[in-house]
Amino acid sequence: MQIETAPEPFSVIGANGDVGGHKVTLSDEELIQCYRTMLTVRAFDDVCMKLQRSGRIGFSVPNKGVEACQVGAASALRQSDFFFPSYRDFGMALYHGVHPVEMMHNMFGNNLDAARGRQMPVHFSFTDPIKYFSISSPIGTHLPQAVGAAYAHQMRGEDNVTLASFGDGGTSSLGFHSALNFAGVWKSPVIFLCQNNGWAISCPSDEQTASDGFAIKGAAYGVPGVTVDGNDVLAMHQAVSEAADRARRGEGPTLIEAVTYRMGGHSTSDDPSKYVPKETLEEWAEKDPVKRFREFLTVRGMWTEELESEWSAAAYEQVNSGAKEAESTEGPRLETIFSDVYAELPQHLRRQGEAAFDLAKRKGDADAGGGAFPL
Amino acid sequence: MQIETAPEPFSVIGANGDVGGHKVTLSDEELIQCYRTMLTVRAFDDVCMKLQRSGRIGFSVPNKGVEACQVGAASALRQSDFFFPSYRDFGMALYHGVHPVEMMHNMFGNNLDAARGRQMPVHFSFTDPIKYFSISSPIGTHLPQAVGAAYAHQMRGEDNVTLASFGDGGTSSLGFHSALNFAGVWKSPVIFLCQNNGWAISCPSDEQTASDGFAIKGAAYGVPGVTVDGNDVLAMHQAVSEAADRARRGEGPTLIEAVTYRMGGHSTSDDPSKYVPKETLEEWAEKDPVKRFREFLTVRGMWTEELESEWSAAAYEQVNSGAKEAESTEGPRLETIFSDVYAELPQHLRRQGEAAFDLAKRKGDADAGGGAFPL
Amino acid sequence: MPTLTLIQAVNDGLKVSMRQDESVLVFGEDVGPKGGVFLATEGLTAEFGKARCFDTPLSEDGIIGTAIGMAANGLRPVCEIQFQDFIFPAFDQIVSEAAKLRYRSGGQYTAPMVIRTPYGGGIRGGLYHSQSGEAYFAHTAGLKVVIPSTAYDAKGLLLAAIEDPDPVLFMEPKALYRHEKGEVPEGHYTVDLSTLRTVREGDNVTVFCYGSMVPVVEKAAAKAAEQGIQCEVVDLRTLLPLDEQGVLDAARKTGRCVIVHEAPRFCGYGAEISAMIAENIIEYMEAPVRRVTGFDTPFPNTLEHHYLPDERRVLDAIEEVARY
Amino acid sequence: MPTLTLIQAVNDGLKVSMRQDESVLVFGEDVGPKGGVFLATEGLTAEFGKARCFDTPLSEDGIIGTAIGMAANGLRPVCEIQFQDFIFPAFDQIVSEAAKLRYRSGGQYTAPMVIRTPYGGGIRGGLYHSQSGEAYFAHTAGLKVVIPSTAYDAKGLLLAAIEDPDPVLFMEPKALYRHEKGEVPEGHYTVDLSTLRTVREGDNVTVFCYGSMVPVVEKAAAKAAEQGIQCEVVDLRTLLPLDEQGVLDAARKTGRCVIVHEAPRFCGYGAEISAMIAENIIEYMEAPVRRVTGFDTPFPNTLEHHYLPDERRVLDAIEEVARY
């Protein structure tokens, strides 16, 4: 085998929105859906940052700058496919029709959150309209799980694919190694999407590994690797489409490195000014994925200032009303500490729950509600 | 970067013992030392198998077929270098002057074993005349440790290198991934020696990974990879010498895949006839590393039947007398269960040790010796 | 009814399960053509094909990580970790992932799966082929921990574990693989998880044990009976979730308790049983609650017979609490 | 003497150690220029250079694995695991390797190293930024487990840990990082490992605690005193090897014991303390031995205030055993 990493990441949208000889396979409707989803990601991100700064939610993870990776990838997949996202993948859910209010329930950790507020914000879990696997904080653990889920598809003869999304830092995790190795041997229908956004918190991607980029890591597992311009939504769409086609044809997994940049801090707890060089940030601001896509749409005659205002207002309206609704939704009840540990409540958890319930009532705590321990 | 795996493993000794244009850098004395060490490995292996079959030791690990990897590698390194061996590396210790009796103390798990019989057989540990790191059963854990040891050499400005030896199966371990990644980033003076002997117990190496051989895995970490004929002791010597030179010059780690074959079972607990194809075994018997080296020596006029008998008899004599001595050495004393858990014996272990001691004496057990608990 | 060894019962349980539910599959290192290093999976690849019983690369993280994904996507994986000592590379997948998936997704995603693994000493395996790590897992909410001690229970508990909606760590006492034999019904049956087994009834001393220590305790109890000390011997079988009420009832019955396991004492599983007693029924105790356990050291090889609790050590403790 | 927060004391301890011993080095994720996510390592790269304080790739296995090799080859690594929740990928390196190296090599190779890691709840970190995993490690022979609760102890114990010949897991109560302040001597001093700290003396009830629970217990004890219940409050500080005699003496002093930790109860560290009492001095106990702990569930986010033992829960237990 002979491996070459592309000297330049694969891209479709060129200077001034031109696609050169590339064919655009998305319909106009889909193109608009991509763009509007990117705007919604941006609105969601922006609103969450403000909610966090004003103390109304505890935490968020900036998604600014990586919208094209998320949305381009999602647009290449079907609702019956299985997503194993990272915490920085708002757009994958939004593209496929998860309503911002559902995500806001999680951001506020209320009782309508799938996880009943047990997880930190940005740790979503959805089953409808897409299988968007419950996000976990430990880096890389979901990667072999994605391979396992794909095995179930293979065994049942379904042609669904599994998308596993992770960061440059994630490639150093144990899960990356076992997942790619198993997927290579099993020829798993999995797309490994490495979003190289320049940083793992404060560790720059070139101190994360000495390899020549991240796509080349596929060679260690017999998994083809491709490098894609992650700020180009159409390039992302095409790369993921091709990988999905290969996977559905039974030809196995692909590793995609999407080269992009994290335009905010790692999270709301992080101060990136301590380590991110200002010039690099400015350079990447020029390459903004929304702007890039807008240029393309403009060339196509699909974008105007008026449309932008309308779409943006609609996005903010959806997100803000979602936030409002989530904020006014009641918090999780005390019994949610004890439920869902097992399918059935065991003896010892019943006793602990009853004791907690009695104490909360004695303290006049509203979380306990009235009556007896309901489990 | 452009990566190519050698279409054919690098080899030196050709048909009929000819080295073609290759230069032999080992002195005649060293060549003989290599050969005699290989004979000693074979004798040690043979004797251990017999000791196990007759129930005098509990376990062994066949080393037959992989002698050239061990000895070729060891011959390229200095006594001040640091070895992180696997359980199938008898020859590395023997080449550098560890006496068979020292190894036999471990095989018998007696009181002169460095580990006082706490470990299973073949889990050696030596500090003199070489640093041969204590072998552990979990696969791959020693690899990041080797990188850490190398960091200490770097930090102190010493030009020692570290050799980390492991199998084809070991490349799937977590330790492999973290070790190569850290070594790539740190430019560690480490030689990663992957002995691809065809099997990880019953898993053939081509089901271990879908990559095109094992050397290519280095590409994932920016670590150059080379493929070497592992049954050719001179090729092994040269590859490891070059890697060591690079490392000493501060140019970082190398991954060497040594292509060889395990000519016995995985261990004395394994029945390879259930899964190893007979034809493959016969093919590899033809490529026997001792025979191969012998042909080279013969061409050089350094080998005769008489010398062989003499050397072989000496090897057996050393090994057999070592076994005899080890077998008649007393077993570990009861207190060795409690010592070396910590540098100092804590309260609770003193109490447990005293109780165990009292019980053993009550039962008339000799392991306790006389008197009070001596710790 | 056929008489099977404990390991044959495991093998039979796997076959019964795979025959009746095609979503059940078995994988791990060397479980395919070789049939596993202890032959627990012998014949499975031949009967069910390579898609349902196969070898994996050498990565416990990969084995358990992929099993979680399979389970979350409708399969019922039963994976094997060759020795419990080698489960630690997958500790993160077990503790952070399998155990917490239902909780963190509000039941949207779950991990109904079984991890089978041989544990314990007695085969001269030294530090890394002898450990008893049950306490690491029993401290992990969301996980179930099951340890059989008879052939009958091995099959019945294994089938119950495979059918359970939650992840189960199924630890098999390798010392009993071939030494423990018993009648095992053909076909399908289950033994309920979280139920105790009373091995022997008695009014003087209650002995709690599980897995490999059960036969040791039985022998000690028989010796104790010769001296007129009647032991209630309880095999815990499911360590998590434990039938705590059953444990307390059995402890209260005699007011004199001994707990036996081969794992190290400090923060071992026995501590929980003892603490439970001290917390709930201390007023019924007529003697110290004694633990007979492995020492707080790594597991030694040559001297494993001193390390492992034997009949003598158990009997000493029984006599001591009986006479207290 | 300067007044420092607990985290400043940690930072100071690292600096003092690195100044006096050039074999000490600090590494982990984001510990370099960023100074760690909690700023424990702030200023170290600037003062000691990149070779002695640096960031690593995202691999806990790599961090701890390389630390073992450094330690075995003459360095004194002090590595950081960003949150204790993320230590599990390195569980194998800790349990199989660091803890067993001295034993398995008869002392030929050893691993004198420190693993620092913040643990526990109170910062709204949910499932994976809040866990208290001490019991997993305290069950591991060969390891030392240390948890400070004051700024003074944080520095003194850390220096002792770095100078210790064995591997030490140093768990820092992140809830106290900025809330706990105290006078901390400049320069070098140590607090001996395996010694207890009597936080408060009293004759009625003994309360054992450590880390983040110490201030909670102190407040509850103050409230109890208002009712005439005098508590002996003991901060365990070193969980392994524990000063068992000291624990038993303190327990016997009052005959009424409460154990408090935020980790889950089942097989938690408190079980060992309780079992030790039930095994050795049950005849002195005048009340059940009560545990006040986190629940046997994963760690919830929104409701963490219910999960964490608070003053009220501790006081309830104190009152109950006092009045028993």
Ligand SMILES: Cc1ncc(C[n+]2csc(CCOP(=O)(O)OP(=O)(O)O)c2C)c(N)n1
């Ligand atoms: C196993 C583990 N170690 C450490 C952390 C702490 N941590 C959270 S995110 C992160 C960096 C991840 O970087 P990358 O994979 O590039 O993803 P990005 O945040 O850039 O999207 C780290 C170190 C973690 N969550 N899990």
Ligand SMILES: Cc1ncc(C[n+]2csc(CCOP(=O)(O)OP(=O)(O)O)c2C)c(N)n1
């Ligand atoms: C982490 C771990 N998992 C499983 C095992 C059981 N085991 C021992 S050796 C071995 C195969 C190793 O194969 P390879 O690395 O190729 O080395 P070889 O035995 O061929 O020299 C396995 C699976 C182990 N020792 N450690």
Ligand SMILES: [Mg+2]
């Ligand atoms: Mg990143």
Ligand SMILES: [Mg+2]
């Ligand atoms: Mg091999």
